[in-house]
Structures are given as C-alpha cells and as structure tokens.
Amino acid sequence: MDRNRFENWLKNIYETQDEEISCTECFDLVSRFVELEILGQDAEAKLPQLKQHLNQCRACRDEYEVLRDLRRLEEKGGMPSLADLQNSIQ
Numbered sequence: 001m002d003r004n005r006f007e008n009w010l011k012n013i014y015e016t017q018d019e020e021i022s023c024t025e026c027f028d029l030v031s032r033f034v035e036l037e038i039l040g041q042d043a044e045a046k047l048p049q050l051k052q053h054l055n056q057c058r059a060c061r062d063e064y065e066v067l068r069d070l071r072r073l074e075e076k077g078g079m080p081s082l083a084d085l086q087n088s089i090q
C-alpha cells in the first residue's frame with residue numbers, strides 16, 4: 001500500500017465513524033428503512049448507517065422489528081389487532 005492509499009484508507013475509517021448515527025437519528029430513519037424493505041428496495045444499501053446502528057443497538061433493533069412486523073401485517077391487509085400489537089411490543 002503506498003502512502004496516499006494508506007491515507008485514504010485511514011480517512012475512510014474516520015469518515016465512517018463520523019457517520020455513525022445516534023438513536024434519535026435512527027428513530028427518524030427506521031420507518032423509511034422499513035418502507036424501502038416493504039417496497040422491495042435495497043434498504044441496507046440506501047441507509048447503511050442505519051443498518052450499522054441496528055446491528056449495534058439492541059433498543060433500536062427492537063424498535064425496527066416491531067415497526068417491520070406491523071408494516072408486514074398492514075401489507076397483508078387488515079390492521080393488527082390489539083392483541084397483535086401487544087405481542088409485538090413484549
């Protein structure tokens with residue numbers, strides 16, 4: 001690896017870390033992420049920071065899974081019942 005490439009490589013690592021998102025940002029983006037998935041788009045490619053955060057943060061992953069399950073239920077037709085909602089949240 002020559003020096004320029006090495007510096008670029010380092011820069012990439014630091015820039016990646018700068019792009020890490022907070023739970024608040026994650027919360028704002030997660031419904032979009034789910035929406036992309038429902039539309040059959042590559043949500044991970046479009047929102048890689050969000051995916052990274054979900055891998056690291058248990059609370060946000062739970063949030064994501066609940067939202068995703070609700071959206072899937074909606075797609076199947078019929079809103080979830082109260083019992084379904086309570087099951088998702090637990």
Ligand SMILES: [Zn+2]
Pocket residue numbers: 022023026053057058059060
């Ligand atoms: Zn989080």
